[in-house]
Amino acid sequence: MKKNDKEILELLRQKHLNGTGYGIGLTRFQEMREAIGFLRTRKQGHDVDSIREAMLRLRAQYSKAGQREISSLLFHEEDMSVSRSVITSYFAMYEPELVRQRRANRLKCKRFYAAGVNDILTVDQHDKWKYKFGLVLHSGLDPFIGLIHWLKIWWTNSNPRLILSYYLDSVAETGFMPLVSQSDPGVENFGLANGHTLLRHWHDPSLEGTLQHRWMNQKKNVMPEIGWSQLRHRFTPGFEDILDVGVTNEWYDPNNLLQALVFRWVFIPWLQKALDAYRERVNNTPKRADQNKVLPHGVPNHMYEAPEDYGVLDFKIKVDPQSIAYVRNLYAPPDHEVFELVPKEFGELAAAEFYFAIGQPPVTRTNVWDIYMALLTRFKHLDNLHRMPAELDAHWGYALTIARDDHEDDIALIPNLTPLHNGLGVVEPDGTFYLGGVNNGLGLVIQDRRDDGQR
Numbered sequence: 001m002k003k004n005d006k007e008i009l010e011l012l013r014q015k016h017l018n019g020t021g022y023g024i025g026l027t028r029f030q031e032m033r034e035a036i037g038f039l040r041t042r043k044q045g046h047d048v049d050s051i052r053e054a055m056l057r058l059r060a061q062y063s064k065a066g067q068r069e070i071s072s073l074l075f076h077e078e079d080m081s082v083s084r085s086v087i088t089s090y091f092a093m094y095e096p097e098l099v100r101q102r103r104a105n106r107l108k109c110k111r112f113y114a115a116g117v118n119d120i121l122t123v124d125q126h127d128k129w130k131y132k133f134g135l136v137l138h139s140g141l142d143p144f145i146g147l148i149h150w151l152k153i154w155w156t157n158s159n160p161r162l163i164l165s166y167y168l169d170s171v172a173e174t175g176f177m178p179l180v181s182q183s184d185p186g187v188e189n190f191g192l193a194n195g196h197t198l199l200r201h202w203h204d205p206s207l208e209g210t211l212q213h214r215w216m217n218q219k220k221n222v223m224p225e226i227g228w229s230q231l232r233h234r235f236t237p238g239f240e241d242i243l244d245v246g247v248t249n250e251w252y253d254p255n256n257l258l259q260a261l262v263f264r265w266v267f268i269p270w271l272q273k274a275l276d277a278y279r280e281r282v283n284n285t286p287k288r289a290d291q292n293k294v295l296p297h298g299v300p301n302h303m304y305e306a307p308e309d310y311g312v313l314d315f316k317i318k319v320d321p322q323s324i325a326y327v328r329n330l331y332a333p334p335d336h337e338v339f340e341l342v343p344k345e346f347g348e349l350a351a352a353e354f355y356f357a358i359g360q361p362p363v364t365r366t367n368v369w370d371i372y373m374a375l376l377t378r379f380k381h382l383d384n385l386h387r388m389p390a391e392l393d394a395h396w397g398y399a400l401t402i403a404r405d406d407h408e409d410d411i412a413l414i415p416n417l418t419p420l421h422n423g424l425g426v427v428e429p430d431g432t433f434y435l436g437g438v439n440n441g442l443g444l445v446i447q448d449r450r451d452d453g454q455r
Contacts, residue, residue, distance in 0.1 A: 046082045048090045054078040055090060061238035061274075061365060067091065069234050072285050077277070115444050116313030117144055117304060119436035120214075122182040123167070123192065124224030125157040128232070133243050134254030134263065135271070137231075138166060142178070143223035144312075146287060147300035149174075151231075151279045153271050155264055155341075160191030160411045161332040165339070167192055168332060171199070172324050176316035179437025180420065182214040189213075190411045195327045197414060202323040207440070211417035214435055235278050239271065239365075246369055251376075258379050261342045265350045266372045268341060270363040315438065331411060354378040 003011070006026065013023075051074065058065070058073050065073060067087050074080040074087075126137040136157040140149040149170040156162065171177045181196040183189040193213035200212040246252035252259050283301045296303055296310040307314040328334070341347065358374045361367060421442045434443040 044081050046080060046086055048086060051080065051082055051086065051090060054080060059238075062234065063237045063241070064233055068285075068288065072281050076281050076284075115144075115434075115436045115438045116315055117142060117307045118176065118178040118314055118316035119144060119438060120180055120182050121149065121167070121178040121196075122216075122223055123163070123189070124184065124228070125188070126228050126231070127157070128236075129240075129243070132247065132254070133252075134260055135243075135268070137275075138163060139224055139227055140166060140170060141224065141227060142300075142304065144295060145298075145300045145303040145307075146282075146295075147304050148227070148279045148282055151275045153268055153275055155268070156338065158188045159338045160188050161336055162338045163188055164191035164195045165328070165332040167195065168324055168328050171319050172321070174316075175319060177319050179315050179317070180212050180214055180435075182216060182435060185215045185217060187411070190413050191331050194411065194414050195331055197417065198327050198330075199319065199323055200317075202320065202326075203317055209416075209418055210440065211414075211419050212437065214420060216435075230282075231278070235275070239274065242365055242368065243267075246372065251369065251373060259376060261346050262350070262372055262376045262379060265342050265347065266363065266368060266375065270368060315436075349379070349382075350375055 054074060055070070058070065058077065062069065062073060067084065070087055071082060071084065074082050120143055121140055122143050123138070123140040126139070129135040129137070134155060135153055136155070138150070138152045138154070138157045141147060142149065150166050152166055154162065167181070177196070177199055179200075181192055183192060193211065193215075197210075197212045201208050246263075252263055254260050254263070284299055286297060286299050296307075296312050298310055303310050303312070342350070354375050355371075357378070358371070361371060363371055420437060421440055436443065438444055
């Protein structure tokens with residue numbers, strides 16, 4: 001997020017200079033910032049003409065981005081700090097029809113209640129690209145602050161070991177876990193339910209015998225659905241146009257073995273990099289101001305790192321790395337085939353020989369299909385010269401079958417666990433539900449009442 005000089009200076013004083021005996025004034029800070037080339041919006045002095053080329057580049061990928069999204073994209077991807085008035089003028093001059101479309105499709109606001117940061121981690125899958133492109137997505141987020149913990153693209157999102165690995169990677173990265181996890185019902189989430197429950201039992205033995213995961217029936221897993229809606233509006237259109245090129249020209253069929261594996265090898269890492277950049281932008285940009293909003297307003301990353309600065313509670317639980325390793329080895333061993341982008345032998349041919357032979361060009365939106373076609377041609381040529389051994393062909397074919405059949409790995413839920421209190425079946429007097437894990441699901445209000453009774 002673009003903070004002003006006073007806000008940056010205050011953070012430096014609180015987080016880095018406090019107690020060191022050193023200090024810095026605003027004027028000196030501004031001199032240092034400008035000396036290293038970090039100019040503010042006014043000093044950069046952009047106008048409609050100076051942002052034209054950058055806007056054309058961004059529009060190729062983000063065809064429906066609005067003013068706030070474009071401002072963020074210019075800042076994060078083009079290193080340009082541009083005023084709102086300049087962007088608005090650009091829209092009026094070059095994109096009046098898009099402005100009318102965006103105004104006609106504004107979303108209606110809904111309310112969401114949670115107890116604090118790290119109360120709930122909610123996950124969901126997204127299958128809009130599954131049958132046309134053989135690609136699926138998965139996301140995990142903290143709904144209280146809108147922080148995206150992960151946003152992954154892969155050739156399957158129905159394997160419980162894969163879904164659990166996303167969660168374990170996130171916990172290992174932050175060093176903390178939430179009170180409860182939450183998902184739609186389905187066997188693909190059994191690994192997450194088991195894994196998170198075991199981690200909670202490991203760190204709090206008093207919870208043994210309880211399930212620390214909530215199942216959201218009847219399409220009630222609302223917050224991830226909002227996230228997917230935003231992704232479809234802000235990210236998907238430009239990239240979907242690129243993917244459509246191969247399908248329209250009949251270069252790619254997700255049911256063709258060689259085409260599917262080459263496509264995975266080329267496109268998934270490239271798209272994952274783009275999704276990582278999208279996630280960073282979302283996590284470093286405050287949501288639109290809303291006077292009716294009951295959740296805290298700010299930059300998600302800042303609220304996650306310093307919730308006390310926003311006057312909210314933090315329920316994070318520090319995690320022992322040994323517990324992560326234990327759960328991973330039990331339910332999501334790294335050598336499982338679901339973690340292979342493509343079969344090992346195929347990947348070695350693609351990377352060590354064919355990609356090297358074409359000069360190892362960086363994958364971009366303008367050459368991604370050229371790289372795909374060049375690699376596919378070499379694999380076809382190899383197959384024509386030397387017929388693939390039957391066992392190799394069968395192994396590669398099995399990798400495709402896993403995705404095509406929506407393969408579901410064999411993980412059973414831990415039996416005889418007591419569900420959390422409250423949930424969708426318990427309505428508060430004000431018509432709300434509590435879905436978090438505070439006081440094993442009873443929530444803050446119940447605990448406060450008990451405390452009042454003890455005084």
